[in-house]
Amino acid sequence: MSIYDSLNTEQRKAVEHTEGPVLILAGAGSGKTRVITHRIAYLMDECGVNPWNILAITFTNKAAQEMRERVDKLIGFGAESIWISTFHSMCVRILRRHIQEIGYQTDFTIYDTDDQKTLMKEVCRNLRINTKELRERTILAAISSAKDELLTPRRYQETHQYDFMQKQIGEAYEEYQRLLHKNNALDFDDLLMKTVELFNAREDILRNYQDRFRYIMVDEYQDTNTAQFELVRLLAGTKETGGRNLCVVGDDDQSIYKFRGANIRNILDFEKVYPDAFVVKLEQNYRSTQMVLDAANAVIDNNRNRKSKALWTRKQEGSRIHLRQFNTAMEEASFIAEDIERKKDLQPSLNYRDFAVLYRTNAQARLLEERLIMGSIPYNVVGGTNFYERREIKDMLAYLKVIDNGRDDLAVRRILNVPRRGIGAATVEKVSHYAVVCGDLGFFETLEKLCDGPVTGILSNAALGKIRPFVELIRSFRAELEEGASLEDLMKSIIGKTGYEEYLRDTEEEDADDRLANIDELISKIVSYEEEAQELPDFAEQAGDTSLLTGFLADVALVADIDEMDGNQDRVLLMTLHSAKGLEFPQVYIAGLEDGLFPGYLSINSDDRDAMEEERRLMYVGITRAMDDLTLTCAHSRMLRGEVQYNPVSRFVTEIPDELLDERTGLPEFSSYRTSSQWGGASRPQQSAYPRQSAYRQPAPEPPARRDTRLKAVYVKPHTPDEKKPFIGKASAGLASLQKGMPASEKPDYETGDRVRHVKFGDGTVLAMEKGPKDYKVTVLFDDAGQKIMYAAFARLEKL
């Protein structure tokens, strides 16, 4: 009996067809990851392929990690030498070794969306672009699409010279690239484009990688853009070079990233580019009930531009799709919270982690959060405000960036006056001007020159007196690093020497504790990065000849929201439909199903019919996340940007045949909804008289009274360390007060003197515990790692 016996016929074909181009059209839940992992195992076990000759590209770091684990389980050895990574981290690895060939330094930094915006502001200032008429974001979007299509500034200008605005964009693009280069920085799109550029410039380097990656697999192929396609095409090579052993896996029905450059033609035309491609369709679904699949098929059937396929399952028919409509978004949110509890009561085997609530826009999370908190239901929100986008984290990272790459002007300017050093805009202006005069020196370099050299007449002595300590400070950090300080030590030194903690406490007493906790969290991320790097045999190879710090900063720049998701905690998960791709849950809610919200008004008003088709694919992705039970909800009115909006029921709901939708069991007051005219099966929602009053005037069902106490009991259960994350994102700042009352800040089950265990630091003794406003601050003396002060909620200490 072999590991391949568990595969179905089609899966097995896909696994065993190892040579030449292969296209696997894998419907949702058709065991795609199984196929890829088994294929890798097959290559190594049966075909004698070396693990280091295999490259597998996934969409997220999380997927990469999971794939490595699964391959590891399958073959037991050698999996660590396979390249499994995302496009972006693969490009970073390659560029770290070779980017000097195309004129950058190997310790380049990566700019995130925020940095891009800051840089673009400077571009617009330099070029006197009126940002009222042409917004930075518009320019950035245009540049991003250009890069996705591998258009250089020059090529862009050649093809966009007739329209004034496009001409301006062309110039902005050129200037933007100049500044990026000056800062030795790349943006996300550059990572791909520069790698292609490198391969085109240096055939020998390309040949090198072609020789190395004899077998290439690309997951989520429907979401690749032109640059990614080109990259893969180059690496796969020809029969002579590289071998063309390229296997792509995807589902055109799940292509949902057009807005970020994904080109659905990549998958639709794969057979045109590779006429000899072997094509396999995986249509058997192992995830969902027939009812869910029927709904998904019915919806996606309205799309014209697709390869036809139909999912089927051997799973039971399942219960019908639940559809609930409410007056307001508040009621909708309440219902979801209550329904989760109701289902758990009905089916005690269900855990919180079996539930996911999906929505179109991150803004919807807020209301849902509020109601979940009110119901004491533990949850996590995926995404929204990324951890690394928080101000205090960006400040810390900026220090690290300046220490690492003195040419990153943005970072220097960010921290120059943080904490306050009395260095203001006037001084910055003078310094940047002088930098230009000196022939485009870096900002920090200029500061150094002003401090060290006998330059006079630029800055007042008062200003110099403020700048000098800053320059010295950065130099001292660099010295520490050179003398072998760990990144952890460095971070602590930064906090200590800058007085960042006091700065936070002085300026924003309100959430200073949250922010400090975030910084603690950053430190523990650094610690685990350092540990992992030490364990990794080929770290040096990955990093080129750059430092640990450079590596850490790059890693940080490339984390996606979904990478941070922890599915192991017993919590309901809230996330956008986009983030949900690739995941599955027994119980799924899709909220906010209203025309104007989902599909969004932009796609409704768009001339491009494909915009609507993309929304529909998103709906398809949402539906197919459900294993057993799917609940669709919508509201007549919801508050959007400060005003109440009235939207008709989503057209996607009406695309689901009546017989797949349930009777409103248990909630009789809702049964009238379905009988109103707009719920008539396939008929389009009449965009008619909103708001409609009479039929919908019923209050949200009251929660059963007993619920609260019972829940709290669950919540506090000692073996369920369901701590709230101390940080409260911008998006949910208003929830902070609600959360304060939560049992989350319950006293930990250990006390001073107890022995405890930490995931990273090992065992230790609690020296002190101090109650902060939201959480306990615990001081622990670890046997190996020394003394640490941490927040109880983060530390996740386990009493021994």
Place this chain on the structure above:
DNA sequence: AAGCTATCCATCTGC
């Protein structure tokens, strides 16, 4: 230099 208020205006989705 830094903190405050008034005013504008907009954002879907994310590496």
Place this chain on the structure above:
DNA sequence: TGGATAGCTT
């Protein structure tokens, strides 16, 4: 609604 920013005050 709330964030970003311009312009004002101290």
